[in-house]
Amino acid sequence: MNGDVRIWLSAGMRLQWEAAQSAYVMLYPEGMIKLNGPAGEILSRCDGRTVDGLIADLQQAFPSADLTADVITFLEEANTKGWLRTTEGDDDG
Amino acid sequence: MASVESQVTPAANATPIPLWLLAEVTYRCPLQCAYCSNPIAFARYRNELETDEWLSVLDQARAMGAVQLGISGGEPLLRKDLETIVGHARELGFYSNLLTSGVGLDETRLGELKRAGLDHIQISFQADSSGPSDEIAGGHHFSTKERMAQAIKAHDYPMVFNVVMHRRNLDRVDSILQLAWDLGADYVELANTQYHGWAYHNRAALMPTREQIRRAEAITQHWREKVGNRMQIYFVGSDYYDETAKPCMNGWGTTFLGVAPDGRAMPCHGAAELPIELPSVREERLQAIWEDSHAFNVFRGHDWQPEPCRSCELLHSCHGGCRCQALLLAGDAWATDPVCPKSPLHERVVREVEAADERKNEFPLVMRTVKNSRSLS
Ligand code: SF4
Ligand code: SF4
Numbered sequence: 001m002n003g004d005v006r007i008w009l010s011a012g013m014r015l016q017w018e019a020a021q022s023a024y025v026m027l028y029p030e031g032m033i034k035l036n037g038p039a040g041e042i043l044s045r046c047d048g049r050t051v052d053g054l055i056a057d058l059q060q061a062f063p064s065a066d067l068t069a070d071v072i073t074f075l076e077e078a079n080t081k082g083w084l085r086t087t088e089g090d091d092d093g
Numbered sequence: 094m095a096s097v098e099s100q101v102t103p104a105a106n107a108t109p110i111p112l113w114l115l116a117e118v119t120y121r122c123p124l125q126c127a128y129c130s131n132p133i134a135f136a137r138y139r140n141e142l143e144t145d146e147w148l149s150v151l152d153q154a155r156a157m158g159a160v161q162l163g164i165s166g167g168e169p170l171l172r173k174d175l176e177t178i179v180g181h182a183r184e185l186g187f188y189s190n191l192l193t194s195g196v197g198l199d200e201t202r203l204g205e206l207k208r209a210g211l212d213h214i215q216i217s218f219q220a221d222s223s224g225p226s227d228e229i230a231g232g233h234h235f236s237t238k239e240r241m242a243q244a245i246k247a248h249d250y251p252m253v254f255n256v257v258m259h260r261r262n263l264d265r266v267d268s269i270l271q272l273a274w275d276l277g278a279d280y281v282e283l284a285n286t287q288y289h290g291w292a293y294h295n296r297a298a299l300m301p302t303r304e305q306i307r308r309a310e311a312i313t314q315h316w317r318e319k320v321g322n323r324m325q326i327y328f329v330g331s332d333y334y335d336e337t338a339k340p341c342m343n344g345w346g347t348t349f350l351g352v353a354p355d356g357r358a359m360p361c362h363g364a365a366e367l368p369i370e371l372p373s374v375r376e377e378r379l380q381a382i383w384e385d386s387h388a389f390n391v392f393r394g395h396d397w398q399p400e401p402c403r404s405c406e407l408l409h410s411c412h413g414g415c416r417c418q419a420l421l422l423a424g425d426a427w428a429t430d431p432v433c434p435k436s437p438l439h440e441r442v443v444r445e446v447e448a449a450d451e452r453k454n455e456f457p458l459v460m461r462t463v464k465n466s467r468s469l470s
Contacts, residue, residue: 012213012251012279014188020110020158027188029213029251029280032112032161082322 001076003052006087013083015043026083042074046084051075110158111350111383114187115362116147118178119354120167123196125231126219127458128257128292128299131167132365134470136463141354144174146375148181150352153379155185159350162187167354170197176209183210190215192255195241196234203248214245215253215282220261221268229261231460242276254278258309259286259299260449266309270316270326278324283313285331289363289417291461294469298456300449306334333442338414338433345392345412350383358382360389363417367426392416399427401435 009015014027017040024040026033035043041061045054055071078084120135132138142150151162162182169175170193182189191206195216216238219226223235245252254273256262262269266283273281285306286292286299313328320326332339342349342361351359357371358379364371372386383389391397395408402413414430422431423438431438459465 011249014212016186018158018160025160027160027212029253030161030163030190030215032188 001051001072001079001086001088003050003055005051006048007046007051007054007075008048008085009043009046010083010085015040015046038070039074042071043078043083109347111154111348112159113161113163113349114151114154114159115163115165115349115351115359116150116178117165117167117351117353118142118147118169118172118175121171122167122194122461123171123232124168124194124234125460125462126257126291127229127295127460128259128286129461130287130290130292130362131461132363132470133290133294133466134365135167135461136466137470138353138355141172142352142356142374144177146356147174147178150356150374150379151178151182151185151187153374154350155187157380157383160186160188162189163192164189165192168194168197170202176202176205179206179211180209188212193217194230194234195238195245198241198244200244203244203250207248207250211250213251213253215255216242216245217255217257218242218269218272219256221265221272225262225265229259229458231462239272239276242278246277251279252277253280253282255282255284257286258283258301259292260301260305260455261299263301263305263309266312267316270313274316274320274324281324281326282329283309283327284329285334287331288333289415289421290366291459293421294459295456296445297448297452298458300333300445302450302452303334303446304450306331332415332418332430332432333446336432336434336442338411338430340411341413341415341430345416346383346389347393350379358386358388360392361416363415364388366417367420369426397427399429402429405435 012028015024018025021034024035024044026035026043041058045057055068058067058071079086119141120131120138169191179189189211190213191211192215218238219230223233226235227233242252254276256269270281288296292299310328313326317326346360349361351362352374353359353365356373356375358374359365359371369388369391371388372382398408398413402408414433416426418432419428419430420426422441429436432442433439
């Protein structure tokens, strides 16, 4: 996944913070996945910004280690699961 | 209508949260499906909850942490206040799923529901064409459903295409999947009949041969390979044939809270048929119902389990199976579900399956009509 690819959550997916579960959850037709801390931090930033932008922002919030590789692995996995919509492959991507 | 709330994973916390709220807003329905999971006595449910009462149920459930809302029936579109209920659910942060036959839907309502914040629509089909559809659901609704499925996609909803599978439509699975594909379904749920409610009455007419199921599964697998992720297909087996007890509700009182049209709270879809008193949201707060009522505690946890479940290594994954099925097949809601090969009564299920294999003549269907409901209950 290239750094200039833009990412959103797929249509029908909704991410929200659930106080009752103290976690971000991903909601989709008739189902729910409870996310761990890092997954929640990444997915809550999938709002149309680029992969590079997302990583820079996370890096600022969590400056202690280099997050690039982990974030990209996670995004690619999330993409295979159908959670994301990206400009990858688009002409203007 | 089938549901897939098992996809909602229960939280690992000590206090269970009713993550999945099912609002059965009415049992009225223009269809008469012979496999309907509504109570046989549905016609005796008068006195549907008023709009305000439903809104209060939503408020209370959301405050307890409920997050998925299923709106079903009967046909939920018969409630004129559906848009209000959906709008309120959206404000509260529910993910709302409308489970509909598509009959009663039109472009205007689709637009209004969209504006109100409805997240997803599950539309049920009975077959791939009108003849076999009408036969199992009564009336002539097939072309309406087709049009409505197209309109659902035109309004940009994620669409689940649901079909209850049985003896009379399993051989049509290829053209059923073709129809789902042509209509642009995002998910397809081929749900083999669960023999409760009306389907139990119609077992002889609905139970397929094992060969029919095997073939349908193979065809489904071909489709999966062909369409990949573009249309996700679930083939939900029948426990009679799979010979494994289903984990009823993910565990009683752990995840699921249903509310019947008249406000009775249900720990499982079929709870109205069980010999337990159901508490009403008209009389008690939802939290007290969830935490303290007899109905929600009677099968909670595993202490009530009889043998062979009590000492079975699978107890924590299957919870001893379905209570409604135990009642129907063993005459005792506390018994091990007879679909489990370890049940001393398992032979009863095997006999039914074998009989379906050997059956030559087809049985007539008992339709889910008001008249039949009254005479059977
Ligand atoms: S009759 Fe058919 S459409 Fe109506 S509630 Fe029952 S299963 Fe659903
Ligand atoms: S014996 Fe009971 S717990 Fe064990 S598999 Fe059968 S139903 Fe489940």
